[in-house]
Amino acid sequence: MRPDVDDRVAAEHGLTAEEYRQVTELLGRVPTLTEMGIIGVMWSEHCSYKSSRFHLKKLPTRGDRILVGPGENAGIVDIGGGWAAAFKIESHNHPSYIEPFQGAATGVGGILRDIFTMGARPVAVMDALRFGPTDETAVGANNRRIIRGVVEGIAHYGNCIGVPTVGGECEFDPCFSANPLINVFALGVFRKDSIFLGSAKGVGNPVIYVGAKTGRDGIQGASMASAEFDDDSEAKRPNVQVGDPFLEKLLLEACLEAMQTGAIRGIQDMGAAGLTCSTAEMGGRGGVGIEIELDLVPQREEGMTPWEIMLSESQERMLLVAERGREGEVFEVFSKWGLDAVEIGTVTGDGLLRVRQHGAVVAELGNDFLSEDAPMYERPFTAPRRTAPLGGPELPEASGAELLAGLETLLSTADLGSKRWIWEQYDYQVRTNTTAGPGGDAAVIRIKEAGVSLAMALDGNSRYCSLDPRQGAKLIVAECCRNLATVGAEPIAATNNLNFGNPEKPDIMAQLVEAIEGLGDACRHFGTPITGGNVSLYNETLGEGVNPSPVVGIVGIVEHMDAPAGPCFLAPGNAVVLIGGLLPTAGGQLHMRFGSSQYARAVLGRNWGLPPALDADYESAVQEATRRIVRRDLAHSVHDVGDGGLAVALAECCFGPQPVGAAIDLKTDLQALYALFHEAPSRVLAEVSPQDLPEVISIAADLGADATIIGETAESMLAVKLNGTECFEASLSHLHALWDRAFETRLEVQ
């Protein structure tokens, strides 16, 4: 072992001087270059969670349905009848900025491997995307390039492998121009007695490498994801991996088939930090050691050094441990699918990761040293920084024309306009299980094997979180659960993706801590333990961080396989019921809380104040009322009131395949602006036949939730009155055209 590592080399591998001192002290020697590479990625933020681990412990992780919680490749929940679902969300933010298409595509590939490595067949993908604005500037042009590339990359990978992308969410803000956030969620289904874990077992068992050959792509990707960007980030393009969904499809089918043989003892995908992470983690989880010979690793290029082989992030590779004597059964399956499968080492009893090349040891490190001994920081944090003043402009009484103009502006924003341009590029129907696809509040897929449906909602709101990360995080969880209620689903478990800036800055660290605590509180309240997820820090370019952007994915269960009611009005002549009510005084401070609304931002041009208040118990009552109404089939359509407030929600209800309008009359003391555009949570619109009204009202009343009849569905107009006085009347075709083309038009500019 040539001692050629010093402080400088350690720094190049992302270690601080203090961390490097710890390394030499714990090892009692200077690491080799290969070892330095291994330590660099294992101790990186991406793999070690060194800044967040301390606070992540505050999240609830246990529940009746939780079969596997955080720490494995994905969380697993019991969905009944002997069936289980594995799901997780992951980010691919840094690679997607550098090379949008491949960065996003391999993000999909990575999360799908996390699912099928546990034995589950992936059946749904969703995405949470955050981009910079698509304005006329050079930055806007670059943002359009990123959007096109990312969407095409996700589409390419998901469509090819045949897993439907069933929904998602999307947000725009200038802070995402140099740091787009690309979070991908995936869910798979399997028998609950057939769960595979990523842990090595049985000293002497063979360690087998399967899938693509190892090349020089993606080297040190995990370290890249743990640092800020600067002007030279373009030069990092070779660090981005290249995906091959066809190979992954073969790998998926082969792995699921090989698992059936019973000869596999443990399996893990090679994701971030490739061979390094998979060998160290499998050994660590199994309480054993792993020894490998790099000469046996299938290689795409000649002359690769041990450092390169260990750090490569070539895609579509898996590591598995088979039972000695039965490896032939495994090889046979992979050979049927035309895939490389090679024994590259063995499980040992010494707890060490030992790497050889040409027989000589090039790295020998303890698994505990790589994971348990990795630094964990209680980084200092301040109170979260105020990103906008608490007070905002005076809001004079708006005229009907001004209110309509406001609605038109909102419907035309990238944030609120239809995202059809995105989701039509995704095959959201393949596998013929999608009973509620993109464009609604929650996606629903039927699970034919189990006779139930799973609903999924993905939400984030960096606008709220930048004003108050704790409150924002709670509102996100509430919205996810409310979205699930609109399709009649009972939320059961959550996954989260924490996208933040540089945690070494105390005010950024404060955002992270506040958001985690808010998430924890809300998930405890709504009974949705967090089964795992991903932390993506250092989302900064040239010192500018992104808004605090926690993204939450929640899975819910519906005890049948029929399609739920949709979000759009079905026919004229039905009552429009606002479950939860107008909430005129929710939390008080109406003006201050209005400052976080889309109206404040898009129409008034600025945000101020605080996010809406949340009464968690009332929210639960509204959700339960909604769920019961939906489950008793009392609503023709159900839609959550979210961004943009009641006016935008009403307009969205009118935009079904057969447009149906509404005549609304709000009885309230509020001034019209607030009544139409404030964003109080705990509200759902339901379209109800007149004869079913008494039952709907009584369900809500039993639960202590308000249910106000605010009007009725009508032909081709959206007419809104306040206390009997007309505010505005707009033709649906006009409003629909604005909304439908809002996003597409922005992207058509070259």
Place this chain on the structure above:
Amino acid sequence: MKFGVVIFPGSNCDHDALYALSHNLGQPTTQIWHESEDLGGVDAIFVPGGFSYGDYLRCGALARFSPVIRSIRRFAGSGGLVIGVCNGFQILCEAGLLEGALIRNQGLRFVCRTVDLVAGTSESAFTSACPVGQPLRIPVAHGEGCYIADEATLDRLEAEDRVAFRYAGANPNGSYRNIAGVLDEGRNVLGMMPHPERACDPAVGSTDGIAVFRSMIAATEALSASHAA
């Protein structure tokens, strides 16, 4: 009636076809692996969508060399019913069983949406049960579904009544003359970009795709009745 669904490496609509044919239509259905030359005595072959062999080189270009394609060619030559959907249509064109080709969508993007289709003819084993002149709601999901052929071929297809389906509303991919599906000369091979197998179950949307398979079942039953007689 017994259907056989072909599976290539990279097929991904095979499960959907198996489910629709066996569950929604109640027909015995088997899987046929691409390396097999034995079609297992089926009455009709379904070549499903997906990305066979990763669609490397060109969509369907590699699948045409599969052993199963040799058998399908013989099967079709003797009058057997073959339906290729999406990637299956691309494969049948590449294999020379159908005329024309499918190129990148005019909009240059993958498109997944439910479209209106009208049957171009009722004189076929695939369209006899389709309502005349009335649109069928059937999903498309493809990046390379723009049907092209030279003018003479298009004229001949029309003259010989071999346009099985046309897009009735907006054309999602720029296909020439709005062509969504074509028949071979023997009228027993159909290729179409829209997915009838995705439109067989009320839980996931339209059930208009059933008409295509009902037509096939009726044709097969008529044939076996005439053999019996």
